[in-house]
Amino acid sequence: MSLTVRFAHRFGDFSLDVAFQAPAGVTALSGRSGSGKTSVINAVAGLIRPDAGRIQLGETVLFDAERRISVPVHRRRLGYVFQEGRLFPHLSVRQNLNYGRWFAPRSPGESFDHVVGMLGIDGLLERRPGGLSGGEKQRVAIGRALLANPRLLLMDEPLAALDEERKAEILPYLERLRGETDIPILYVSHSMAEVARLATTLVLMDKGQVIRSGPAHEVLSDPENVPALGIRAAGASLQAIVAAQAEDGLTRLEASAGPLFLPHVDASLGARLSIRILAQDVILSRTRPEGLSALNILPATVMAVRLGEGPGAIIQLRAGDDLLLARITRRSALALELAPGAACFAVLKSVAVAQSEVGGAG
Amino acid sequence: MLDGLPGGLTFTLTPDEWRAVALSLKVSVWATLVSLPFGVAVAYVLARYEFWGKQALNGLVHLPLILPPVVTGYILLMTFGRKGFVGGLLDQYLGIVLAFRWTGAALAAAVMAFPLMVRAIRLAIEAVDPKLEQAASTLGASRAWVFATVTLPLILPGVIAGAILAFAKAMGEFGATITFVSNIPGQTQTLPSAIYSFLQVPGGDAQAARLVLIAVAIALLALLLSEWIGRAVARRIAGS
Numbered sequence: 001m002s003l004t005v006r007f008a009h010r011f012g013d014f015s016l017d018v019a020f021q022a023p024a025g026v027t028a029l030s031g032r033s034g035s036g037k038t039s040v041i042n043a044v045a046g047l048i049r050p051d052a053g054r055i056q057l058g059e060t061v062l063f064d065a066e067r068r069i070s071v072p073v074h075r076r077r078l079g080y081v082f083q084e085g086r087l088f089p090h091l092s093v094r095q096n097l098n099y100g101r102w103f104a105p106r107s108p109g110e111s112f113d114h115v116v117g118m119l120g121i122d123g124l125l126e127r128r129p130g131g132l133s134g135g136e137k138q139r140v141a142i143g144r145a146l147l148a149n150p151r152l153l154l155m156d157e158p159l160a161a162l163d164e165e166r167k168a169e170i171l172p173y174l175e176r177l178r179g180e181t182d183i184p185i186l187y188v189s190h191s192m193a194e195v196a197r198l199a200t201t202l203v204l205m206d207k208g209q210v211i212r213s214g215p216a217h218e219v220l221s222d223p224e225n226v227p228a229l230g231i232r233a234a235g236a237s238l239q240a241i242v243a244a245q246a247e248d249g250l251t252r253l254e255a256s257a258g259p260l261f262l263p264h265v266d267a268s269l270g271a272r273l274s275i276r277i278l279a280q281d282v283i284l285s286r287t288r289p290e291g292l293s294a295l296n297i298l299p300a301t302v303m304a305v306r307l308g309e310g311p312g313a314i315i316q317l318r319a320g321d322d323l324l325l326a327r328i329t330r331r332s333a334l335a336l337e338l339a340p341g342a343a344c345f346a347v348l349k350s351v352a353v354a355q356s357e358v359g360g361a362g
Numbered sequence: 363m364l365d366g367l368p369g370g371l372t373f374t375l376t377p378d379e380w381r382a383v384a385l386s387l388k389v390s391v392w393a394t395l396v397s398l399p400f401g402v403a404v405a406y407v408l409a410r411y412e413f414w415g416k417q418a419l420n421g422l423v424h425l426p427l428i429l430p431p432v433v434t435g436y437i438l439l440m441t442f443g444r445k446g447f448v449g450g451l452l453d454q455y456l457g458i459v460l461a462f463r464w465t466g467a468a469l470a471a472a473v474m475a476f477p478l479m480v481r482a483i484r485l486a487i488e489a490v491d492p493k494l495e496q497a498a499s500t501l502g503a504s505r506a507w508v509f510a511t512v513t514l515p516l517i518l519p520g521v522i523a524g525a526i527l528a529f530a531k532a533m534g535e536f537g538a539t540i541t542f543v544s545n546i547p548g549q550t551q552t553l554p555s556a557i558y559s560f561l562q563v564p565g566g567d568a569q570a571a572r573l574v575l576i577a578v579a580i581a582l583l584a585l586l587l588s589e590w591i592g593r594a595v596a597r598r599i600a601g602s
Contacts (some may be wrong), residue, residue: 045500050397073499086497090515090599099511103502148501 003027003184007043007053007063016040016050016208025200026178026185028216030192031228035205038189040256041154044186045080046073057152057184073268074103079145081155085137087129087342093102093140094125100148118180119143119173135166139173145236146177153185158195167194174198175360192233196220196276197359199318221323223314224308231327234314235278238322242271250295252351256320257298261350274359279314281352285345286336296348300324302338317346381548383576384555389464389552390532393472393477394479401476402521405483406509410492411437412528426538427477429576435541438470442542463571466543471532479528485514486520519595526588551576 006019015037020027029037033316037296042048044055046062049070064072064086079100087096097112116122119139129137138158145153157173159167171194178185178198189195195202199216211228212219219225221236240260242251251265260275267273288297300317307313313333317324324346338344406551407413408420426434442449443461452458460466480561489573490513498508514521536554543550557573 100501
């Protein structure tokens with residue numbers, strides 16, 4: 001099932017005009033704060049009624065301004081996970097989880113035990129939301145949305161209110177969810193790390209407009225999008241398979257371009273992982289460097305060079321089957337004569353890859 | 363039962379006094395229960411909606427609070443009396459007569475207590491985060507279900523507080539009641555009217571004092587009850 005969104009809406013002097021497709025999988029809506037991301041999912045949810053346009057989920061028209069169709073919020077069959085959880089304080093966790101099921105049509109949706117097990121909230125069922133930690137609340141909120149048997153999941157920065165530890169606790173559940181469900185998930189986030197880990201499709205927004213949309217790995221590895229993503233957050237993902245756990249605490253992974261050594265990655269042998277490499281953590285060399293402490297040296301070919309307005313440059317590389325981004329100085333780019341087609345080596349420090357950048361491949 | 367109190371006070375009530383106490387309780391309970399759904403509805407509308415004439419509705423609800431009670435009683439008599447516009451229709455088509463009956467006393471008490479009830483409930487509704495109601499609607503609950511399963515349970519302490527406040531006000535209502543339904547023993551003579559009557563008779567002070575003590579006791583009991591219920595409900599909602 002796929003979600004088609006095309007609408008325009010004015011709020012005072014801010015105008016929103018968007019069009020994109022969200023296929024099954026996670027579609028991330030990303031962009032700076034104030035770019036209109038939350039308004040987009042609120043329009044899909046029916047909490048905002050756009051001035052013009054059409055929103056369609058599979059064969060069902062949710063909203064059509066011309067035909068004066070606007071399905072009421074409670075009949076849209078959504079699961080909406082809000083930034084602040086919004087659990088009902090007077091109901092137990094179990095009652096919160098079951099809330100949507102009172103209204104959902106009886107059909108073989110997600111089973112209660114399966115969702116509770118997947119989210120690891122079995123031990124909380126008889127408690128009240130007031131006594132839960134932020135991470136627990138958010139997992140219950142996700143479970144509540146899933147159990148409403150939705151045809152579309154909407155998530156508005158579900159991890160934004162949590163600290164890094166809690167984020168790391170919930171991200172694996174979201175990855176599992178992406179793998180296990182075939183309903184479209186619209187995921188609003190301004191965190192590139194989250195987007196890179198979860199998104200299969202990426203919609204980049206700025207000032208109420210969609211500036212780029214497409215498969216996430218393409219959008220993220222395109223140097224032209226770096227200004228919109230933010231240069232510090234720019235980076236592309238490598239696909240790799242866990243090959244060995246070395247005795248010195250390193251994990252050897254096989255990427256298509258060669259072996260990668262990372263600080264211990266907690267995954268079983270043979271697991272496919274997606275590793276996000278920040279553009280600023282990549283060093284380029286025209287010859288294979290020797291006598292270097294960095295363990296990861298991948299042969300690569302320059303695909304594109306984007307000189308920025310400042311002293312920096314972004315180089316897009318192909319390493320095996322994967323695309324990488326490297327952020328270097330304009331001076332180095334000129335000195336090394338990096339031009340499309342040039343062969344070079346991408347050097348990555350093992351310890352530069354944070355644990356949070358390693359996720360299950362989608 | 364409490365014989366030997368100073369001034370020859372005894373707590374064996376005469377049948378007339380009992381009747382006044384019982385009538386007052388009946389009038390106040392009915393006034394509270396019947397007006398409660400209306401109170402919740404009006405409070406909800408005032409708290410959650412913006413519409414043309416909202417200030418007029420708000421003013422109308424509060425009118426009994428600021429008008430002299432005698433004026434309210436007079437307006438009730440003009441409207442709901444047998445010759446009044448509404449009262450005439452009620453009498454003619456439904457055979458319901460309010461003037462000079464205990465039902466009329468209940469109406470007067472309800473009208474006088476209504477602003478207090480609405481204020482308490484409205485405050486409780488305004489304290490409920492509309493985002494919770496929004497979340498419920500995204501989960502498939504229609505507006506009525508959202509109200510029944512989210513809003514109402516969350517405002518329950520406020521509703522109870524409003525109801526008990528209204529009950530206490532109804533117990534003490536005097537001016538509008540005596541104007542609208544007079545002071546007929548066994549029919550419309552509520553506790554305050556009875557106290558007033560005893561004070562008009564030479565030597566009635568002792569009887570009046572006994573009723574005053576009962577009035578004080580009922581008011582205190584209502585207050586304690588509301589505190590206790592309110593706390594129990596709040597505890598249940600917070601879930602600790």
